[in-house]
Amino acid sequence: MHCHHEKVAVIDGRVAYVGGIDLTTRGGDRLDSSAHPARGALGWHDAALRVEGPLVGDVAAHVAMRWREVTGEPLPASNSLLQAGSVTAQFVRTVPEQVYDAVPDGDLRILEAYVRALRSAERLVHLESQFLWSPEIVAILRDKLREPPTDEFRVVLVLPGHPNNGQDDTRGQLGVLVAADRHRRLLACSLFQPGRAEQVYVHAKIGIVDDRWLCIGSANLNEHSLFNDTEACLITCDAELARATRLRLWREHAGRESVSFEVLKALAESPDYDRLALLPHVSRRSRALLGPLNGLLVDG
Secondary structure, eight states, X not given: OOOBOOEEEEETTTEEEEESOOXXXXXSOOOOOTTOOOSSSOEEEOOEEEEESTHHHXXXXXXXXXXXXXXXXXXXXXXXXXXXXXXXXXXXXXXXXXXXXTBTTOEEXXXXXXXXXXXXXXXXXXXXXXXXXXXXXXXXXXXXXXXXXXXXOEEEEEOOSSOSSOHHHHHHHHHHHHHHOTTOOEEEEEEEOGGGSSEXXXXXXXXXXXXXXXXXXXXXXXXXXXXXXXXXXXXXXXXXXXXXXXXXXXXXXXXXSSOOHHHHHHHHHOTTOOXXXXXXXXXXXXXXXXXXXXXXHTOO
């Protein structure tokens, strides 16, 4: 089973957008802001990057490849003389094998990038995703929680309270992490409208490691995104940008300027704070195998 899940736009060969925002009104208006207002059925939390400079050429080349494979028509090349900025970044993708003649063996660099970054984590992992049932990702996080690399190591997971599918798969894998978290270093939470009457649907796909590695794109942390669908992400090791992005997210979720892991955890556990809450109904045992089984039987 395969689908085109990436969300990419290239404009005049000089500006590119890469992220997780679907160009649809299904489920509500996808326009996001820090307040995540419910425009229609749900409020949405999502993320995308706007890119200028030579990196646009890599994004445009990917779009051109897909267009050429489907239509047989070439697209004009991006402007290779675009001025570089101050941030170095890389375009990575998932392309399944035996889908495009130009990439017969596929391209799994999103998975490779996440595995390398998470294995190297020493202080902090912050992940936001619609799904979390990749056995490869969960195994790394489980081992880190069992044997923390440093005393300050923490893991923050921001996931939808009620995903549109695969809820038991994610809950089961979270149960694996909860069982490994003997030192209480894990915070698994979700976002809600004021009063917690309705969830804010977490659709962002963001990874931050040690405030030195940042990934934003379309790939969820499941086997579909890491092996079977076409996906696109941007990665940077610019520490200033990674830290600024993480702090912006934490301040947004906490609704305050001064924020830390302890503050986030206290707010999520407090019945008096209505925008952030612990993820409900995390199974410790009964659903633990559903993520790997779904990855094998459904994701392929």
